[in-house]
Each structure stands twice: as structure tokens, then as C-alpha cells.
Amino acid sequence: MNPCQFDDARRGFLKKSASVAALYFTPSVLVKTFAADAIVPMPIAKEKLQFILNGKSVSLEIDARTTMLNLLREHIGYTGTKKGCEMGQCGACTIHVNGKRLKSCTQLALNHQNNQITTIEGLANGDQLHPMQAAFLKHDAFQCGYCTSGQIMSAVACVREGKASSRASIQAYMDTNICRCGAYQNIVDAIDEVAKSGAKI
Amino acid sequence: MNNIHFDENNTNYFKLDFADERVDGADKVTGKAKYTAEYNLPNMAYAVFVTSTIAKGTIKNIDTAKAMASPGVLDVIYYANCPSVPGYIKNEWRGHKVLYDNQVKFFGQPIALIVADSLENANAAIRLVRAEYESQAFETNFDLARKDASKLKGTVVYKRGTENKFKEAPVFIEAEYTIPAEVHLPMEMHATIAFWEGEDKVTLYDKTQGPKSTQSTVARTFGLSDKNVRVIAENVGGGFGSGLRSWANVPAAVMASKKLNRPVKLVLTRPQMFTLVGYRPQSWQKIGIGADASGRFVGITHEAISGTSRYEDFREGIVNVSKFLYASDNVDTKYSMLPLDMSTPVWMRGPGEATGSYGLESAIDELSYKLKMDPIALRLKNFTTVNPENKLPFSDINLKDCYAYGKDKIGWKNRPTVPGSLKENGWLIGYGMANGVFGAGKGAATVRALLNQDGKLTLECAVSDMGPGTTTSMTKIAATAMQMPIEKVKFKLGDSDLPPGPSQGGSGTTSTVGSAVDLACSTLKQNLKDLAIKYAPAFASLKSDALEVKNEMVLAVADPTIKIAIVDLLQLSPDKKIDMTIASSGKTAEQLKFTSNSFSSHYVKVAVHPKDGTIKILQVVTTGDAGKIISPKTARSQMIGGVVGGIGMALTEQLEMDHQSGQIINASFGAYKVPLHSQIPPTDVWFVDKPDVNMNSIGAKGIGEIALIGFAAAVTNAVYNATGKRVRDLPITPAKLGFKAKV
Numbered sequence: 001m002n003p004c005q006f007d008d009a010r011r012g013f014l015k016k017s018a019s020v021a022a023l024y025f026t027p028s029v030l031v032k033t034f035a036a037d038a039i040v041p042m043p044i045a046k047e048k049l050q051f052i053l054n055g056k057s058v059s060l061e062i063d064a065r066t067t068m069l070n071l072l073r074e075h076i077g078y079t080g081t082k083k084g085c086e087m088g089q090c091g092a093c094t095i096h097v098n099g100k101r102l103k104s105c106t107q108l109a110l111n112h113q114n115n116q117i118t119t120i121e122g123l124a125n126g127d128q129l130h131p132m133q134a135a136f137l138k139h140d141a142f143q144c145g146y147c148t149s150g151q152i153m154s155a156v157a158c159v160r161e162g163k164a165s166s167r168a169s170i171q172a173y174m175d176t177n178i179c180r181c182g183a184y185q186n187i188v189d190a191i192d193e194v195a196k197s198g199a200k201i
Numbered sequence: 202m203n204n205i206h207f208d209e210n211n212t213n214y215f216k217l218d219f220a221d222e223r224v225d226g227a228d229k230v231t232g233k234a235k236y237t238a239e240y241n242l243p244n245m246a247y248a249v250f251v252t253s254t255i256a257k258g259t260i261k262n263i264d265t266a267k268a269m270a271s272p273g274v275l276d277v278i279y280y281a282n283c284p285s286v287p288g289y290i291k292n293e294w295r296g297h298k299v300l301y302d303n304q305v306k307f308f309g310q311p312i313a314l315i316v317a318d319s320l321e322n323a324n325a326a327i328r329l330v331r332a333e334y335e336s337q338a339f340e341t342n343f344d345l346a347r348k349d350a351s352k353l354k355g356t357v358v359y360k361r362g363t364e365n366k367f368k369e370a371p372v373f374i375e376a377e378y379t380i381p382a383e384v385h386l387p388m389e390m391h392a393t394i395a396f397w398e399g400e401d402k403v404t405l406y407d408k409t410q411g412p413k414s415t416q417s418t419v420a421r422t423f424g425l426s427d428k429n430v431r432v433i434a435e436n437v438g439g440g441f442g443s444g445l446r447s448w449a450n451v452p453a454a455v456m457a458s459k460k461l462n463r464p465v466k467l468v469l470t471r472p473q474m475f476t477l478v479g480y481r482p483q484s485w486q487k488i489g490i491g492a493d494a495s496g497r498f499v500g501i502t503h504e505a506i507s508g509t510s511r512y513e514d515f516r517e518g519i520v521n522v523s524k525f526l527y528a529s530d531n532v533d534t535k536y537s538m539l540p541l542d543m544s545t546p547v548w549m550r551g552p553g554e555a556t557g558s559y560g561l562e563s564a565i566d567e568l569s570y571k572l573k574m575d576p577i578a579l580r581l582k583n584f585t586t587v588n589p590e591n592k593l594p595f596s597d598i599n600l601k602d603c604y605a606y607g608k609d610k611i612g613w614k615n616r617p618t619v620p621g622s623l624k625e626n627g628w629l630i631g632y633g634m635a636n637g638v639f640g641a642g643k644g645a646a647t648v649r650a651l652l653n654q655d656g657k658l659t660l661e662c663a664v665s666d667m668g669p670g671t672t673t674s675m676t677k678i679a680a681t682a683m684q685m686p687i688e689k690v691k692f693k694l695g696d697s698d699l700p701p702g703p704s705q706g707g708s709g710t711t712s713t714v715g716s717a718v719d720l721a722c723s724t725l726k727q728n729l730k731d732l733a734i735k736y737a738p739a740f741a742s743l744k745s746d747a748l749e750v751k752n753e754m755v756l757a758v759a760d761p762t763i764k765i766a767i768v769d770l771l772q773l774s775p776d777k778k779i780d781m782t783i784a785s786s787g788k789t790a791e792q793l794k795f796t797s798n799s800f801s802s803h804y805v806k807v808a809v810h811p812k813d814g815t816i817k818i819l820q821v822v823t824t825g826d827a828g829k830i831i832s833p834k835t836a837r838s839q840m841i842g843g844v845v846g847g848i849g850m851a852l853t854e855q856l857e858m859d860h861q862s863g864q865i866i867n868a869s870f871g872a873y874k875v876p877l878h879s880q881i882p883p884t885d886v887w888f889v890d891k892p893d894v895n896m897n898s899i900g901a902k903g904i905g906e907i908a909l910i911g912f913a914a915a916v917t918n919a920v921y922n923a924t925g926k927r928v929r930d931l932p933i934t935p936a937k938l939g940f941k942a943k944v
Contacts, residue, residue, distance in 0.1 A: 044322070063319060063321045074319075077241060079236075082236075084389075084471070085471040085869065085870050086471065089471075129227070133230040133231060140838045142226075143668035143835075143838055144668030145226075145234055146236060146389040148229050152230060171879040172878075177878070178388065179845075180439050182843070182844065184876075185881060
């Protein structure tokens with residue numbers, strides 16, 4: 001997709017369903033929401049999980065249904081990774097798994113046995129900010145700060161994967177990460193500067 | 202008026218060299234900043250809503266047995282077992298009384314609350330709750346319903362001069378403009394953690410733009426005194442208006458915590474962010490505007506209808522801008538609400554003024570072509586320094602400077618006077634501009650200033666910071682007023698226990714709280730001078746107006762060798778510190794002699810592909826006239842954010858309904874298109890940056906709304922300039938420009 005471009009394709013299907021819409025009064029009838037009587041309470045399976053979190057080994061027993069995002073935020077207390085949609089659509093939950101970026105909300109934690117997980121909390125070296133964190137601060141690449149962890153994790157991956165050769169390339173790579181405050185221009189400025197600095201990140 | 206800050210000779214004021222990063226920025230880039238849902242309390246339970254699958258009707262029965270039997274489920278709260286809520290009975294809860302009765306008023310309304318020992322267990326039980334409804338006829342189709350005048354309510358009319366005068370003008374246009382509902386969608390979902398610390402004392406972590414407002418709502422709803430309700434919102438992950446009132450999650454979490462006697466966390470899902478925390482209502486406008494041959498406006502007629510819910514009235518200032526931004530002797534407006542079977546809308550950035558400015562600024566653009574006149578020249582022709590509605594002079598208005606900067610930077614001279622006549626690299630090119638305006642208020646706020654014996658200054662106010670950088674701005678105002686290093690100043694907010702401050706909304710925070718901080722600091726300086734005279738022997742014979750406070754010292758103006766460090770002075774004083782709470786009022790009588798507004802002027806260059814209608818925004822220049830800019834870096838970010846929001850409004854955002862079911866069908870980031878990285882062009886931000894001395898002691902006005910207001914019209918005007926096709930229904934899509942949609 002070219003920069004700054006808008007087209008109809010991605011919402012075409014919605015238009016079709018909306019076109020059916022008309023003023024319509026539902027007759028007064030009893031509506032049962034769930035015909036599926038078969039749905040029954042499920043027993044909880046507890047499973048053992050071991051992985052490396054920001055360089056430290058973690059091993060614990062978890063509810064098998066736990067996503068990596070909820071494991072980090074609700075069970076381990078690493079709240080730097082953010083929940084923005086739980087559908088893999090906004091990027092706020094981006095982490096690094098074995099060096100690659102991944103949206104943690106769509107991942108069952110149990111699928112990450114023995115993996116190396118890096119979260120925003122693992123980027124800085126003590127009080128020394130990671131170059132990308134410092135660049136975000138310098139360029140004011142956020143307002144509310146809620147999407148920022150995910151933007152920075154994606155930004156680091158962008159540079160590491162060699163996708164930061166131009167502003168257009170950075171933008172295309174970063175389209176996975178929504179910023180509703182609209183700090184996009186400053187985010188690209190920050191990534192561009194880190195990429196051009198040649199800093200090893 | 203205490204206006205020492207803008208004394209040209211007081212060069213120290215402007216030369217203080219602050220690091221310009223956000224004072225809370227390091228916490229945000231390292232993930233340390235904690236947002237509402239991120240507090241973990243001992244024995245905390247997790248709550249999730251079960252929501253209605255009809256738009257209107259009565260719940261006949263809810264079968265909760267299977268859910269209750271599901272592992273870890275502690276309770277399922279619904280109308281049959283809802284705890285008694287005093288404010289519900291006394292009608293003190295504004296809005297829908299969640300979980301309280303069996304009435305369904307919109308699709309997606311909470312009908313039950315599952316509380317479990319873990320989020321996984323709570324989520325697993327949602328599908329086990331079964332509801333039976335008796336559904337009723339409903340109406341969600343704004344476009345159809347608005348044509349039936351009997352369905353409208355709350356009509357307000359305004360008239361200055363003669364009604365419909367525009368029709369007598371030699372040149373006039375009359376056109377209808379429509380905007381779909383749009384949704385705030387801050388990245389942080391709305392959430393509440395509630396825990397009762399005693400029988401009549403509750404504490405909440407809540408995503409709110411107004412800790413005091415939420416405190417008051419909870420106190421009234423649950424029959425508590427304000428002091429027994431504490432609301433904490435230390436970091437707020439965006440809001441854009443959705444946090445300006447308390448929604449269903451607040452009473453639900455509070456009642457569940459009471460019923461279960463343990464802390465309860467309730468976080469909305471992203472789809473629920475579309476249905477449960479407000480939206481910009483869908484609107485229809487008709488604008489008539491006429492001018493004489495010279496371009497002078499003869500009359501403006503502005504009619505508008507916007508949606509609201511069936512159970513609450515929501516109105517906003519859609520037609521207001523037409524009354525006062527431009528000189529015209531004849532203006533008439535008419536505004537009505539249309540109740541629909543949807544949840545209640547709420548102010549969304551720019552609120553009604555953004556809607557109204559889209560209409561008015563589009564209409565003026567249309568008129569300019571009919572007059573064969575440059576649209577900026579047309580606006581200049583009708584420029585006024587006196588507000589024609591209330592006849593008061595604007596406290597300051599510098600739109601002419603904005604025009605000059607914007608024209609130059611966007612390359613206005615290249616704008617084709619004949620639409621659709623300019624091509625670059627095979628694309629149709631167009632230029633457009635539009636103005637924005639919003640009231641600049643100054644309300645009451647109270648600030649506590651604590652100057653400790655180590656010389657560090659802490660200021661406190663129960664305001665919030667949803668992202669514009671309030672913490673940074675307030676810290677800068679204090680450091681500037683005290684002429685002390687910024688790292689020794691701390692501004693605390695986001696807690697209703699702090700001295701009262703306003704909700705963050707309506708572009709009023711910097712003016713209101715900033716004025717209070719400034720007042721607290723000038724009082725603090727006076728106290729320091731008095732202490733010096735009383736306790737420091739070298740100052741004993743001096744009068745306080747012969748002293749100054751700067752660089753963490755008190756000095757004699759005439760002889761700077763007579764000085765004492767503030768930390769040493771505090772040691773001499775009996776209290777060893779200064780702790781005071783100062784209340785700042787609204788506008789003074791002097792300030793009320795003016796009408797105060799912030800203004801903006803936006804410039805856009807677009808390219809439209811002649812074959813498929815693809816729209817590219819090539820360049821944006823946005824200018825703000827909002828008095829002194831306190832924090833240039835964060836202010837620039839706010840303007841850039843307004844541009845992104847405006848691009849969404851103009852080209853991508855639209856809440857879509859299925860009117861057969863009354864359901865929102867694009868309730869996700871995948872289907873509701875907010876602007877993305879690759880859609881944002883280079884944006885040049887410029888401020889007049891001149892103190893508005895008639896406004897407040899700091900000379901600053903808000904920019905949150907004007908960053909967005911008018912922007913959508915700048916885009917649509919540019920698209921018209923590029924193509925010669927006028928789309929009056931947002932968002933503009935290739936299909937609306939007459940191109941076939943790509944499949």
C-alpha cells in the first residue's frame with residue numbers, strides 16, 4: 001500500500017451488509033439467545049510452563065486457557081505490555097519471542113515452552129534507556145503512553161529486521177501498531193533516527 | 202492584573218532553558234507507568250459483562266445456573282439479585298441503571314455481570330449464561346428517522362437579524378452535510394477496580410478524565426459522602442471525551458465489590474468500547490450562506506440534527522460556530538436531537554464544534570467557488586475582532602497570521618482556481634483549508650503547594666492527564682513562575698483526595714489549572730519574601746516589593762548581594778516548610794469584558810488518482826492561535842494528534858449499524874478504520890504563540906479541540922479542489938467520488 005492512501009477495498013464487505021439495512025421493526029416474539037444447550041462448564045486444566053522472561057527463567061503452573069498477554073499482566077504482574085483489543089489488531093501487546101515480534105494477546109502461553117520472551121520491561125539496562133526508548137522520549141513519540149510499549153517493541157524489531165531504510169518502509173512495517181493519540185509522525189522520526197544512528201540494538 | 206510574566210524586560214522568564222521532554226515520559230517508555238487495570242489487589246476478583254443480543258425489549262428470564270456451576274465463578278449479578286443501590290432508587294444515577302431492571306434499551310447493553318476468581322474463569326462462563334427476551338420494535342436508522350419531524354425533540358432556535366436572509370443574497374449556496382457516528386476508542390479500555398475499605402467507604406481505580414466527577418457520581422449513586430469515595434486515575438491511556446462521565450462499568454464494579462466483599466476488577470473488551478462508553482453522534486446539517494458580490498456575508502442559516510439515546514438527552518454545540526466566527530448581521534440556527542434505540546453519545550474531541558465546523562467551513566468553500574473568490578480571501582473579507590453573537594471583543598484573535606503562515610507553507614499559490622485542473626505525476630492535485638474555533642474557558646481549581654525543607658516543590662490538584670501532557674505543562678508553569686529548576690518541581694494529579702480540579706475536557710485544563718498553579722506560586726513567592734523580612738536579618742529593613750524570588754533564592758532587587766537560599770530561609774522559619782492550599786476562581790470581571798476563544802487554521806494538499814479514486818494526503822500544515830504555548834513539544838504533539846483524528850473523520854471513520862438487529866457491525870479495530878502509520882503525511886505545526894493577556898495570568902488557552910475542529914473540512918475542500926466533486930457525506934471514499942469500489 002502506498003503511503004497516506006485510502007481506498008474502499010477493506011471495507012467493501014461491510015458496505016454490502018450495511019446496504020441490507022433499513023428501518024425494520026422486529027415483531028414482538030420470544031428470542032432465545034443460545035440454542036446450544038450442549039455448552040457445559042469446562043474443567044480447568046492446569047499445566048506447567050517454563051520460559052525465559054527478560055533473561056530470567058520463569059516456571060509456573062497455569063490455567064491452560066491463559067494467553068501470554070494475560071499471563072504477563074494478570075499472573076506475573078508485568079503490566080508494561082498493554083491490552084488494547086485482544087484480537088491481534090492494535091499491536092499494544094507486542095513482545096519479542098526468540099527475537100521476533102509477536103502480538104501476545106493471540107498467543108496461548110503454553111505454546112511458548114522454553115521460549116525467550118522479551119517485554120518492554122526488559123529493554124532498558126537498569127536506569128540506562130534503550131536507544132529506542134530514548135528516541136521515543138526525545139521525539140515525544142507518544143501522548144497517553146498506552147500504545148507506547150507495543151510501538152517500541154515493534155520499532156526495535158523494525159530496525160533489527162532492516163525494515164527502517166525509508167520512512168515509507170517504517171510506516172508500512174509499523175501499520176500493525178495503532179496510536180489513537182496520533183503520534184505516528186513522531187514515532188517514525190524516532191525510529192528513523194535510531195536506524196540512521198547505526199546503534200546496535 | 203498580575204502580569205509580570207510577560208514583562209519584556211524580565212528576560213529571565215523566557216530564557217529558562219528547560220529540558221523539553223515530558224516529565225512523565227521515562228515511565229511511559231519503560232512500561233512503568235501504571236494504568237487503571239494494572240493494579241493488583243489481594244484477593245481481587247475478575248468481572249466481565251454479559252451483554253444483550255436484542256436492541257430493545259424485556260428480559261423474561263436469565264438462566265445463570267450453568268455459569269454459577271462453572272469453575273471459579275463467584276457470582277452472576279443481574280436484575281433479579283442486584284444489590285439495592287440508593288442512587289438508583291432516588292434517580293441520582295445519570296444514565297442507564299445497569300443490572301438493575303429487566304429492560305433492554307440498546308444492543309450490547311450489560312444484562313449480567315459474571316464475577317470469578319480469575320479472568321480465564323470469568324470469560325469461560327459468559328457463554329453459559331442464557332437469556333430469554335421479549336423483544337420490542339426499535340429504531341436505529343438515523344437517516345430515515347430524522348425525516349420525521351415528530352421524532353425530533355429538544356429543538357433550540359437562535360435568530361439574529363432576518364431568518365433565511367442568505368436567500369436574498371446575489372450569490373448563495375444551500376447544502377446538506379452528514380457525518381456518521383464516530384467512536385473515541387482510546388487505546389486503554391475503560392476499566393474500574395473497586396474495593397470497599399469499610400461499610401461506607403469505597404476506593405476505585407478508574408479510567409476517568411475527571412477523578413472528582415467520578416467521585417461525585419459514585420457518592421450519589423451509592424449514598425455515600427464524597428470524602429468516603431476515593432477515585433484514582435494516575436495515568437489515563439487516552440480518552441478524547443469517553444472518560445468525561447461514568448459508564449456502566451463503574452457502578453457494576455462498585456456493587457459487585459460490595460456484594461462479594463472483595464476487590465473487583467472490571468475491564469471492558471474492545472467491542473464493548475464501541476457500545477458502552479459513548480460516541481460522537483451521527484448528524485445531519487443544512488447550511489445556507491449567501492454573500493454580496495464583494496464576498497461580504499449577507500446571512501447564514503444553519504440547521505442540525507444529532508442522535509441521542511432513548512433514555513438520555515445528549516446535545517452539543519453543532520450550530521454554535523456559525524453564530525460568531527465570521528461577521529454576519531443575519532444568522533439563524535435550529536438544532537434538534539433525535540432519540541434512537543442506541544446507547545448515549547458523549548462529547549468526542551472537538552465535540553459538536555467539530556461537527557458544525559465541518560459543515561460551515563465546507564459551505565464557505567462552496568460559496569468561494571460560486572463567488573470565484575479565493576477561500577482565504579473570502580474568510581478575510583468576513584473577519585471580525587468582535588464576537589457578533591455577544592458583541593464582546595475577542596480577547597485576542599490572530600487568524601490573519603495563521604493564514605499568512607499556512608498559505609506560504611502549503612504552497613497555496615499552486616492551488617488551481619479551476620477544480621480538477623492540476624495534475625502531478627498522473628494524480629489530480631488539490632489544496633484545501635478550513636478554520637477551527639473553540640471557547641477558551643477558565644474555571645475554578647484549587648492547588649496545594651508544598652515547599653519542603655530540601656527546597657523541592659510539590660503541587661497537587663485532582664485533575665487528570667489523559668495524554669496532552671498536563672503534568673508536564675503544570676510543572677513548567679510552576680518552574681517558570683518560581684524561576685527554579687524543573688527537576689525540583691513535582692506535579693501530582695489523578696486522585697480525588699487531592700484539592701479539587703476540573704475534569705480534563707473542553708480544552709480548559711491548562712487555562713484553569715495552570716492559572717491556579719500560577720496563583721499558588723505567586724502566593725508562595727510572597728510568603729517567601731515575608732519570611733525573609735521576618736527571619737533573615739539582612740532583609741529586616743526591606744519591603745517585600747523590593748525583593749524577588751529566583752534561582753532558589755530570595756534576593757533584594759536593588760542589591761543582589763543581599764540574598765538567601767530558600768533552603769536556608771526555610772531553616773530560619775518556625776515551620777521549616779511552606780504548605781498552603783490556594784483556590785483560583787473562574788474569570789475575573791476584567792476577563793469577562795472579552796470573549797475568549799482558541800482558533801486554528803488547517804491546510805491540506807491531496808492527490809486523488811483519476812482512475813480509481815484513491816486519496817493520498819500529501820502534506821499538512823496546521824496552525825494554532827491559542828495564546829502562549831506553555832510546552833511547545835507536547836503542544837505540537839497535540840496538534841499532530843488532532844490532524845490524525847481529523848484525517849480519520851474525513852476519510853476513514855464510520856460506525857456501521859445493522860438496522861435489522863440494531864447491532865453495531867464494525868465493533869473492532871479490524872473493521873472500524875482508525876488512521877494508521879502509513880496514512881499520515883508530514884505535518885507542519887505552527888503556533889502564533891503570543892500570550893493572550895486578557896485571558897488569564899499565564900496568557901495560555903487550550904488547543905485540544907482546535908487541533909481537530911475544522912480539519913475534516915480542510916481535507917474535503919482539498920478533495921473538491923483536486924476533483925471538482927463535492928462529497929458532503931463523511932467519510933469521503935473513492936465510491937462516493939464516483940469510482941467503483943475495489944473488490
